[in-house]
Amino acid sequence: MSNVAKDTKAITTVQCPTCKTKVEWVEKNTHRPFCSKRCQQIDFGDWATESFAIAGEPALDAETLMQGYEEE
Numbered sequence: 001m002s003n004v005a006k007d008t009k010a011i012t013t014v015q016c017p018t019c020k021t022k023v024e025w026v027e028k029n030t031h032r033p034f035c036s037k038r039c040q041q042i043d044f045g046d047w048a049t050e051s052f053a054i055a056g057e058p059a060l061d062a063e064t065l066m067q068g069y070e071e072e
């Protein structure tokens with residue numbers, strides 16, 4: 001292997017399951033493997049309301065989906 005890491009100081013990075021942003025696996029990232037609290041909540045809402053999940057709409061939150069559903 002010749003592609004040695006240049007300036008990564010042995011920090012593990014993971015992909016945010018929600019938005020695919022690279023997340024450094026470090027103490028300060030309390031929401032890891034998510035990049036933020038928002039992405040963490042989106043992911044939880046996603047599996048909780050699986051039947052409402054809309055691909056390509058990661059900004060949609062579960063509460064909005066639930067409200068829309070109740071009105072029908």
Ligand SMILES: [Zn+2]
Pocket residue numbers: 016017018019020021034035036039
């Ligand atoms: Zn994210």
